[in-house]
Amino acid sequence: MGLEDFKAMVHRCSRCSYCKWIPFAHVKSWRFAKGCPSIEYHSFQSYSASGRLCISLALLEERISCFDEGLPDIVFKCMLDGCCDVACKVCRYDLEPLEVMRNLRFRLIDNGCFPIQDIPLIDNLRKEDNMMMARKADRANWAAGLSLKDLTTEKADVVLHVGCRLSFDEELWRIPQTAVTLLLDAGVDVGILGRDENCCGGRLYDMGYRGEFLKYAENNIDAWRNAGATTVVTTCSDCYHAFKRLYPEELHAPMNVLHITEFLEQLIAKGKIAFKKSLPLKITYHDPCHLGRRGEPYIPWEGRQKKIRGQILVYEPRKPRNNGACGVYDAPRNVLRSIPGIQLFEMERNREFAWCCGAGAGVRERYPEFSFWTAGERIEEAYATGAEALVSACPHCERNFLDALDQRGDSLKVFDVLDLVREAR
């Protein structure tokens, strides 16, 4: 589908602004009622989902051009985190604001209208197959010393995909290392692609680089097939979203994909992971957007929109709604709750209407100031719960929180779910 295909949808946006807030039912305070970081930071209407729908229409009607100065910033200063999409769909069954915004990005990138900050990033990606400005040769350094199957030459049931962030962010290497230990201890037949692991492409896709995404997706699928893997487990929420939703959507390649927290939840339930220590810690859990509301499984749909009773719009057959109802929210919470001593406090904005960490869709790379402000808002919300630590299940969120805390001179602890599992064993 292209942007043109969304014209009817854009005509039907009611400009109600629900997309700027968390679902109104869930508003518990003045402070944490907002849902859209983009408009909160940039103020103008164009920096909201409905604003970007208007821009899409203005583009389609040739009232503005992709080449207008300032347009890329308006389009890309958005994490594509999808809180707007959830809030819109509380009432609307026929709108897909996130899809429209994604296609608006494709339109700009296809026309060569990208933020200048992308140039080194994309250059490096094309040479080194990663989003971290790092060397491909160093990709497997995190796994040095671990006795793991190399799936470029061996076969395994499970492929562990750790993603660009965890491959190159040394401070976070403990996360995939813990994952490996837990999986091996539980007797899972698991391996990695090591240096030949590629970027998942998910972030590229959200940044608007659909062509590049497809290249990586095809490579990854081939590599998994060659390794005989039936399941992909990932420690990264961005990768999870790419594999769970984008690969089947774009390449019709369904795989059994699990986030590490889902896998751990299963292992704990089967008694394959047990905790020996108590961790007396008050924590709050941050739902990564790509694991939560955007981590819903992809369900193929082919059909049409038709009208009944004259003008009432319905899909035939029933179309999956993707409104955040089926994201991964409980698995990480269940893992955390099973750790003795842990007290879990919810932030006001949680699950399908969680506030974004600020790192998504290239915002961290392109607009760091906005990215850290967004993270700072979440940190304030974490503090408001009385928690001593902010826990998440995505290295991108964790890195953004750590850097934002550093910038603030702040000392809130940040953990991955895996950190606490490791500590309590």
Place this chain on the structure above:
Amino acid sequence: MPLEREVYKELESVVGPEHITEEPATLFSYAYQWMAELVPDVSGGGKFFDRPEAVLVPGGVEEVQAIVRLCNRYGLKFHVYSTGWGPWAAPPSGGQILLDLRRMNRILEIDEQNMFAVVEPYVVAAQLQAEAMKRGLNVHISGAGAGTSVLANACCFQGGGPDCIYFDSPQNSILSIEWVMPTGDILRTGSLGSGLGWFCAEGPGPSTQGIIRGALGGSGGWGVVTKIAIRLVHWPGPPVMPIEGTVPAYRTKLPADQFRATFPAFPSWQSFADAIYHIYDSEIGYIAHRQYVMWGDELQAAFLKIVSDPDRQLCDLEELLHMPEIQKLTDEMRRCFQLILVGMTPRDLEYQLKVLDRILEQTGGWNVALVNEPAMQQYVLLYMMRLCFKNLNFTATGGFIDTYNSVASPDIWASGEIEAGKKLLKKYAGRIADAGDQAMGPIAGQGGGGVTGWEDFLFYDPHDPDSVQAAIEVSDEGDRLKAQQGRPPGGMLLGLARTTHTEEKVRAQKLVHAREYQWQRKLKQIFDPNGIGSGNYLWAAEPSTNGEST
């Protein structure tokens, strides 16, 4: 026409470069509005009204004042909005700047003892309600719902809603006001004007509430109201509304011995009207509204089943409509409304329930059993208490307007106007949604009752030119039918969309016989001598003795 560079620079020096823009994409985002397609003279049948020349996002009253003074100096018209929903939020014509008040978003005070809050323009009802509830208080929410500005609803637009029976109309709830007049002077009204705080609208300082609000509110064309104090009412529920359920079918579980959603239903319109009188007389009810009939009396039961169930979708509608139990429910609900009873104590609720039973007994009515199902009870309580699902107005087709409205004493329900509205909609069914009677409205338009009425909803598809045209035709025909009876036009929303986008002088001629707008002309001459308000403040040309007007 772009602003003169000198003017732009001066405006920029007031708000800072990051809070002013002329970027075309952003300007178009302020021109897009619901209903634009229904005013083809301006929009060409598309979604855009005139775009502003620049948008400013001021951070406080001083900046607003400085901007308005500059506008006066340069003869530059300005338009202003808070949450900006509706055709009146777009600039009424070209050549204007737009002030987006979203940065003025604070709740400045909640005075628990005197039961009022002081807010800036971009505080939405959901926010203030959440904060008020923590203090055992609640706030009126306009019919447009939880996402709209408390201040704008009270001072700048009509602002009524389902809860007026207990909360009173918002205009009666305004206390002191801070207003940047169209001249750029600041007026602080009521007790605030004497430096005595926000608690009173009418002195000891000057009282200008009627002037500021006018007949319908200035809709962004009458200076800038920068702060108001608004009256709050009692909330006997928990400090935070507990929310359950899967998106989108959220629900709230409130204490059953103090909160009860009911659907009183009646065998005839006369008994419906009689029951309303009884409710006024007995002074029961926290919220009273004929809400779900907005989907049509033929569809409301099925729609309610869909939206309150996370697994259902609109494609289930036809199947539901064929189910015998839904057909029975549809019949039961045909003449019903939603009445939320809230007891300040359990005994209070018990009393109100007994009164309701008595009223139903006297009028031959019944409480539709559907609402007693726990999940439905919780869904309806949340819906009505927070008005957090109001964008459901657009769910069926993506567009709605009202067409054959009435406002009067309760007898109006039994006057035949409901059937007349339904007949009108049926005539166009197909080009608009075929839903039946869509007369949605408040059981009481003001505290304690006295006045009631409805908006006859109409669902059209904004993407379908024929459906758009049908909506226009229905609205025009409704207005003609009303005129034949010597009644005011029936379609408020399209009427306002057109009025606020008609050239000021042309409109003034059309309004020449409206007494309230004669008054407003005089006020305009005094308070906006340079004519820099955007044009949304309505005024009528002066009638002349020779039959012409000026």
